Amino acid sequence: MAHFYLLETLESTTVGSTIVLEGAEGRHAATVSRVRVGEPFSLGNGRGLVVAAEVLSTSKDSVELRVDSVEQMTPETPQIYLVQALAKTDRDERAVEAATELGIDVVIPWAADRSISKWEGPKIDKGRSRWSAIVREATKQSIRAFLPRVGPHLKTAQLISELEGVHIIVLDPTGTVPLSQIELDERDIALVVGPEGGITEAELARFSEAGASTVTLGSNILRTSTAGPAALAIINAKLGRC
Structure with missing residues (x-):
């Protein structure tokens, strides 16, 4: 190789x-x-x-x-975002790495209400730099033509504003529709993954008000480190990218 x-x-x-x-x-x-x-x-x-x-x-x-x-190369459409809640240890970083290898286009660090890990002050730039380095190395390892963009560190209200016009898909056990059955259109797609403690009811309500779809990945509850890559694999299959 x-x-x-x-x-x-x-x-x-x-x-x-x-x-x-x-x-x-x-x-x-x-x-x-x-x-x-x-x-x-x-x-x-x-x-x-x-x-x-x-x-x-x-x-x-x-x-x-x-x-x-x-x-x-020509970039594929629609673009797919991973909105990854900050998580303890390196679980969020593992999600970012695997999603990059699977073809994610944009990664957004999300300061969810239940995120144990917090980026504040100088930690914000340090955290983004760390995620950017992970994305870059994963891009090289997977021999990708396009380097994913690491977006700004956002709280929920900022995130919803940032994703205006994007099909927001929230991964949560309360979802009644399997991700494999969700209807896709020409809009870009944002996969929202919560932290270890899950997404709060208030956050779910805000996403719903913004027109988001809340879906499930099945009966098994996945870790925050695996939910995003698993969802991306399903979306790739639905879009014919694998």
Whole structure:
């Protein structure tokens, strides 16, 4: 399997040209992955451009590549959001990682009423940076052409405003319709996942007032770390993406 790295500054290139991957990515490729001359190498810019290349030379902190092919991917529609409630330990991070590998387009950190983990003050920027790093590494691991966006840290009222015009699907055991039976249209989709203690009745009421669908994933109660990826797999199947 070809090594895959991200170079967000890459705008365009042509077959036969050379690219030098430097900085943290180049150093990782040269000293951690230990790529060798002649090996295949893939490079993307996170916005749909994917380059297949061959390693020409390596140094301590850079890799020189010859471009063999160039492809510009088109983003899929509708876009799918993961609204992930902040959770204790690393359960929210595991959800974000798995959802990225499964093709999520946008991740939004949600400060739910029952979230044990709190992002306040400097923790807000630190938390978003951490999630962005997780998304970036998962994008590379899964060789995705598009790097998901990590949205702002939002409370419920802000979240509902942010998702205006989006089909909000709330995952909750109180749902009466299975997610597999929900009707989809051309709107973007937001999968809302609550924290360990669940979504409060007040939050469910606010989502309902905003036109959200409340659905169930079945009789089993899933952890906050698995509900989002499980729901995304179902949506992918309904959209014919798997």
